[in-house]
Amino acid sequence: MAIDSPRFGARLVAAMQERGPLCVGIDPHPELLAQWGLPDTADGVARFTDAVLEGVAGEVAAVKPQSAFFERHGSAGIAVLERLLADLHSSGTLSVLDVKRGDIGSTMRAYAQAYLQDGAPLAADAITVTPYLGTGALAPALDLARETGRGLFVLALTSNPEAAALQHAGEPPVARSVVDDVARLNAGVEPVGDVGLVVGATVGDTPAQLGIDLAAAHAVVLAPGVGAQGAQAEDVALTFAGLERRVLVPISRGILSAGPAPERIRAIAARFSAELTSKLWS
Numbered sequence: 166m167a168i169d170s171p172r173f174g175a176r177l178v179a180a181m182q183e184r185g186p187l188c189v190g191i192d193p194h195p196e197l198l199a200q201w202g203l204p205d206t207a208d209g210v211a212r213f214t215d216a217v218l219e220g221v222a223g224e225v226a227a228v229k230p231q232s233a234f235f236e237r238h239g240s241a242g243i244a245v246l247e248r249l250l251a252d253l254h255s256s257g258t259l260s261v262l263d264v265k266r267g268d269i270g271s272t273m274r275a276y277a278q279a280y281l282q283d284g285a286p287l288a289a290d291a292i293t294v295t296p297y298l299g300t301g302a303l304a305p306a307l308d309l310a311r312e313t314g315r316g317l318f319v320l321a322l323t324s325n326p327e328a329a330a331l332q333h334a335g336e337p338p339v340a341r342s343v344v345d346d347v348a349r350l351n352a353g354v355e356p357v358g359d360v361g362l363v364v365g366a367t368v369g370d371t372p373a374q375l376g377i378d379l380a381a382a383h384a385v386v387l388a389p390g391v392g393a394q395g396a397q398a399e400d401v402a403l404t405f406a407g408l409e410r411r412v413l414v415p416i417s418r419g420i421l422s423a424g425p426a427p428e429r430i431r432a433i434a435a436r437f438s439a440e441l442t443s444k445l446w447s
């Protein structure tokens with residue numbers, strides 16, 4: 166039922182309920198292409214994404230392509246990304262395009278039309294956005310996302326160590342203001358709003374230390390950092406205690422390094438998915 170919902174938040178929650186909390190990241194790093202015996206070209210990226218898709222499409226709730234690794238190859242790389250997004254849609258797998266966009270409102274509208282408009286070549290189910298021009302500047306993206314049944318993930322507490330200097334600063338701390346803004350945007354929408362949050366799986370008890378109430382945001386939290394960045398399923402369970410089925414865990418290198426065989430990618434994804442489900446949903 167909800168899997169066919171016109172609203173992104175409801176579709177995502179339903180997809181996670183059916184397939185678990187794992188989101189496979191597609192980040193075709195040059196090192197991974199080399200490890201897989203593929204050329205560092207758009208064709209190499211196309212073969213890489215095809216293998217990941219064969220391994221996990223229809224098996225996981227969502228897939229998160231990282232745009233930078235496609236943009237590296239210019240227009241030919243973007244064409245691969247366009248095809249990937251279309252293939253994900255056909256396979257019934259939600260796409261979270263990681264582009265981390267954010268700009269003044271008039272430009273934000275153009276970004277929204279690029280990624281959130283029906284029929285746009287790069288349309289995804291959701292995109293990542295940065296609130297550092299002010300959460301209010303994201304309004305054109307939010308409006309279009311709501312109109313077309315898509316979603317946003319707003320960076321709040323990112324997984325990288327450099328983030329603290331900016332995101333923990335101030336009183337109230339910047340990250341708490343972002344979470345409060347998202348809570349207002351999602352208020353009253355069931356089961357969750359269409360605006361998710363990005364909070365790294367590496368942040369430990371920072372949300373509590375900064376007085377951040379993630380549950381009050383009424384959002385799905387995208388929690389990167391498991392695998393290559395050192396966090397484990399236990400860390401996700403501790404940091405997001407109480408959020409349970411509202412945490413979507415993207416893993417890129419931790420899964421991609423098992424390639425190139427699609428069945429090995431599928432197997433390691435299944436292992437991560439089972440581990441995350443048992444630790445988070447106990």
Ligand SMILES: O=C(O)c1cc(=O)[nH]c(=O)n1[C@@H]1O[C@H](COP(=O)(O)O)[C@@H](O)[C@H]1O
Binds near residue numbers: 389418
């Ligand atoms: O928005 C993101 O997805 C993101 C936010 C964040 O705080 N940290 C973070 O690592 N990411 C992305 O998540 C992915 C992590 O990749 P792995 O460390 O290989 O699993 C990369 O595509 C990052 O750009």
